[in-house]
Structures are given as structure tokens and as C-alpha cells.
């Protein structure tokens with residue numbers, strides 16, 4: 001991951017040495033120390049916000065800024081979209097931080113973010129050109145404050161837009177989302193039902209949706225989170241450092257009667273995952289060496305690898321570097337395979353409330369109903 005940076009720095013070191021042929025050893029030593037410092041800085045930077053782990057930055061990011069996608073206005077872009085059905089209204093809440101606005105957020109804005117009915121970036125500092133909103137204090141936006149940022153982000157979104165949208169997607173600034181496929185899945189559901197979709201995981205016998213893979217709340221789920229869970233510390237963890245954002249969210253939602261719908265079970269006749277906590281190629285390679293054990297242990301559904309890993313109507317991929325976002329844009333929305341004909345597509349049938357309850361019964365939350373009484377729990381409780 002740091003190879004590119006390492007190479008640049010070695011070149012830098014070499015140039016320095018050739019210019020100052022005296023004191024070569026001293027300078028080399030100095031440069032090494034400098035590289036080390038930079039590296040440490042970069043790693044710290046890498047965990048500054050969102051669930052992103054340190055992905056080294058691209059040196060050519062500024063070349064994207066002027067791309068045609070980036071310079072097209074949101075309204076222009078939406079006019080170009082041809083929806084086959086009137087889509088539900090999806091608000092996308094993307095977590096970012098000041099350091100990542102240029103590095104990541106702007107590329108979400110220039111690619112998939114434009115397909116959201118409403119795109120809101122939440123951060124610890126405003127940045128108007130992209131619609132980035134400050135929802136936590138300037139010193140409260142680091143990775144350790146992720147739980148607070150998510151809570152405050154949802155509070156902001158609920159206060160400002162709660163009534164105007166049907167579905168609320170939470171994603172990171174290094175997630176790539178195929179909004180059309182999200183509509184496809186959601187079209188079977190009514191946003192007035194309390195629902196929570198994503199890649200289901202399990203820890204301490206508590207189910208929740210992976211945060212990095214992104215998850216979706218119905219309007220009713222968000223209403224319950226805000227009215228019945230937020231601020232009720234006995235059933236929903238309060239703001240604190242080092243909170244486990246996705247795990248906490250799962251606890252809060254279960255305690256207010258929200259139904260968990262793992263994406264492997266969300267669409268009839270399609271039992272493959274649609275939200276991915278890793279980059280998609282980790283699953284596509286037939287050997288499962290790229291699947292870490294923690295994921296295998298925490299996943300609720302069996303992990304398949306190879307071309308059958310993933311739904312043909314997949315929705316979200318985590319750990320997407322900015323360059324990848326443009327690659328996916330190209331492959332999904334531009335590239336044609338000459339002579340290819342798709343068979344007719346159908347939207348899934350809409351479930352009734354009783355069908356939904358039967359398919360996706362509420363989790364047994366007796367162990368987490370009072371967080372002070374939890375027998376086995378993470379350290380930070």
C-alpha cells in the first residue's frame with residue numbers, strides 16, 4: 001500500500017543525494033528518518049475518519065477534479081438518468097472528515113453520489129461546494145468519534161429531511177454504491193415499516209449490519225432510532241470515544257423493534273450478498289485467501305468466492321479507492337459488450353406487512369435490552 005509513496009520518496013532521496021554529493025550519508029539518514037515520519041503520519045491520517053483503513057493516497061487525484069463527471073451539475077446529471085420506474089426517494093448520508101474531502105468525498109460526489117435523490121456528507125467541518133455539513137465539533141471528527149458522528153449525522157438528516165425521503169443509506173467515503181440496484185431491492189418494501197438492510201454480522205450474539213459495507217434504514221427505522229433510541233442510554237449506547245458504530249447501531253435498532261434484513265435474503269430467488277464489507281475483488285477470486293478469518297467468523301451467511309460470490313444485482317462495495325470509483329463508473333455505465341442482449345428484467349413483488357414479519361422476525365433482544373446487564377460485551381461498554 002505504501003509502495004508508491006516509498007518509491008517517490010526513494011527517488012526524492014536519490015535526487016537529493018546527487019545534488020548534494022557531500023554529506024551523502026548524513027542526508028540519506030535524514031531522508032530515511034523523514035520517510036519514517038511521513039509514514040507514521042500517513043498511517044495516523046489513514047484512520048482519521050470513517051471505517052476506512054489506511055489506503056495510501058493517489059498522487060494524481062487533482063487530475064480527476066476537472067473530469068467531465070465532476071464538472072457536471074447535479075441537476076444536469078439527474079436529467080441524464082432514465083429511470084424505468086419512479087424510484088423511491090433515497091437520501092445518502094456519507095461519512096467523511098476534512099482530510100478526506102479532497103481525497104475521497106469529491107469522487108463520491110462525481111460518481112455514484114449523483115444518483116442519490118439527496119446526497120449529504122457529514123463531517124466535523126462544513127465544505128459547501130460538495131454539501132459537506134459539520135455535525136460534530138471540529139475536534140470530534142476522528143475515527144475514534146465515529147459513533148458520535150454517525151449519531152449526529154442521523155440527527156441532522158432526520159431534523160432536516162426526515163419527512164422528505166423514504167430510505168436513508170449510510171455509507172463511507174470509500175464505499176461505491178450502485179443506486180439502481182438499491183432501488184431494485186427496496187422496491188419490494190414499504191418505507192413505513194421498520195427495516196434495516198445490509199451485510200449481516202454477529203458479535204457477542206448480537207446481529208448488526210457491517211458499517212463499511214453501508215446499510216439502509218427505512219424512514220420508520222430512522223424515526224424510531226431518533227425518537228426512541230437516541231438519548232436512551234439504557235437501550236442505545238451514548239456518545240463516547242472508540243464506540244463501535246455499526247455494532248451499536250444494531251443494538252439500538254433491535255431495541256426499538258426494527259427488523260434486520262440481510263441482503264442475502266432481501267430479494268426473492270437471489271440468495272447472494274449485495275453489500276460487501278471488503279472490496280469486491282476479494283470475493284471474486286476463487287481462492288478464499290483474500291477473505292480474512294474475522295469476516296468468516298462474524299458473517300451470518302456463508303461466504304462464497306469466485307464469480308458466484310455476489311449477486312448480479314449487488315449494491316455496495318467497501319474499500320474503493322478513488323481510481324476504482326471511475327473504473328466502476330466506466331464498466332457499469334459506459335462499457336458495452338457488442339452483441340450482448342439482456343433478458344427482460346422484473347422488479348420484485350412488494351411484501352405485505354405480515355409477509356415481511358414472517359420472513360424477517362425480530363431478533364431476540366432479551367440480552368441487550370438493558371446494556372448495563374449485558375453478560376458478555378466488548379470492552380468499551
Ligand SMILES: *[C@@H]1O[C@H](CO)[C@@H](O)[C@H](O)[C@H]1NC(C)=O
Nearest residue numbers: 135136137140148239240241
Ligand atoms: C458528540 O458530538 C456533539 C456535537 O459535536 C458534542 O456536543 C458532544 O460533546 C460529542 N460527544 C462526545 C462524547 O464526543
Ligand SMILES: *[C@@H]1O[C@H](CO)[C@@H](O)[C@H](O)[C@H]1NC(C)=O
Nearest residue numbers: 203204205206367375376377
Ligand atoms: C451466545 O449464545 C450461545 C447460546 O445461545 C451461548 O452458548 C454463548 O455463550 C453466547 N455467546 C456470547 C459471546 O454471548
Ligand SMILES: *[C@@H]1O[C@H](CO)[C@@H](O)[C@H](O)[C@H]1NC(C)=O
Nearest residue numbers: 287288289291292293296303
Ligand atoms: C477457505 O476454504 C477452506 C476450504 O473450503 C475452508 O476450510 C476455510 O475455512 C476457508 N477460509 C476462509 C477464511 O473462508
Ligand SMILES: *[C@@H]1O[C@H](CO)[C@@H](O)[C@H](O)[C@H]1NC(C)=O
Nearest residue numbers: 269270271272310311312313
Ligand atoms: C448472473 O449473471 C450471469 C451472467 O449473465 C448468469 O450466467 C447467471 O445465471 C446470473 N445469476 C443469476 C442468479 O441470475
Ligand SMILES: *[C@@H]1O[C@H](CO)[C@@H](O)[C@H](O)[C@H]1NC(C)=O
Nearest residue numbers: 205362363364365366367368
Ligand atoms: C431469548 O433469549 C433468552 C436468553 O438468551 C432466552 O431465555 C429466551 O427464551 C429467548 N426468547 C425467545 C422468544 O426465544
